[in-house]
Amino acid sequence: MKDxxxxxxxxxxxxxxxxxxxxxxxxxxxxxxxxIYYSTKSPLELLEDACNRFASTFEGRVMATRKLMNYSVKTPLLIEPNGLGAFPTMSYRRVECVWIFNHPFYVDELDKGKSIVHFMNGISVPVHTSKNVLLKQHQRLHTSLNIYSMNHRKK
Known part of the structure; x- marks a missing residue:
């Protein structure tokens, strides 16, 4: 276990x-x-710290994305809006929530509400979320990143 x-x-x-x-x-x-690394901080504490590095807060980033994209639940998080983001597999208030970052992956549905996410480097992770939700969340994250990028291009 790497600390x-x-x-x-x-x-x-x-x-x-x-x-x-x-x-x-x-x-x-x-x-x-x-x-693979381990932390004594919770996922939300780590995400808060990461947002702070880019002069914002977790809640600030979520609220801005909700306003920009008109999302109300399971809002993607644009940690560094020009390229670093993640999406929750379910409400981030639930302990089973997994945050998946903006990397290519494919999904196999194992059972109703259970899937396995396969990343291109061979890492696979089971999650308690349907394939459809994962793909929708992935699309929402990339749409949010693209819209932000288009709105903030240098003229």
């Missing part, structure tokens, strides 16, 4: 997903393109 020492800098363009775990004091498993 991240609560380093929110692991939340970057290499991050694939965050999921809550309960192993002693460990609260989060951080899956990246270069390994």
């Amino acid at each position: 991240s020492k609560n380093n929110s800098n692991l939340i970057d363009s290499e991050t694939l997903l965050l999921e809550a775990v309960f192993i002693g004091k460990v609260k989060t498993r951080i899956v990246t393109t270069h390994g």
